[in-house]
Amino acid sequence: MTSDRRASWLKGVLDLLVLASLTAGENYGYEIAKDLAESGLGQIKGGTLYPVLNRLEEAGLVTAEFRVTERGPGRRYYRLTDQGRQTLAEQGGLWLGFDESVRAVLARGRAEALQPAGSQGEEPR
Template identity: 70%
Template sequence: MATDRRSSWLKGVLDLLVLSCLTDGESYGYEIAKALDRSGLGEIKGGTLYPVLNRLEEAGLVEAEFRAAERGPGRRYYQLTEQGRAHLAAESGAWLTFHTAVRTMLQPGGTGP
């Protein structure tokens, strides 16, 4: 997939995907980036990921806590808030509805013009 195409598709859904990465518990940026990469979305660089995490924190959808490490630099851990869980549930449903409409249109015999 072309990088520019992937990038533009991700803009509309990256916040939701990051929230989804936190459903099983807290995580930090590098782990989130790796989970997104493993899922087939490709490498999400820190310059893209950390502004998303900051925006989600400012919106009250995630909470963050900095923890010093015994070795190496400390890490900022993120976890979903109750508001974040509710937002994820609502927006996941909306995204899946949208995805179904797009998929229908792209299939041979879809309802396109």
């Protein structure tokens, strides 16, 4: 059940995470996924990542360029656009505000849950 929750949480913020991963410069899908995994977000499969990248490209938030490599298959490199940077700044700020609210509610609830029964003026069960 925990992995199901993490997947749904990630789904809600993956677009922003991909945009944020491109602020350091252009990159290709496998490296974006690797960067996110190394950040503690777990493995993000291509079937999840590439539709996000395509959606971001269609929205004008990233540009993509296919490059042939000397060895192995070619790669599609993604780069953040000015509109993508602006969207990341705006939506990232909204997400961080939401995150603060969630943290506050969870911290309060967790602290109350850890108190012994009856210490909050309630009758013990």
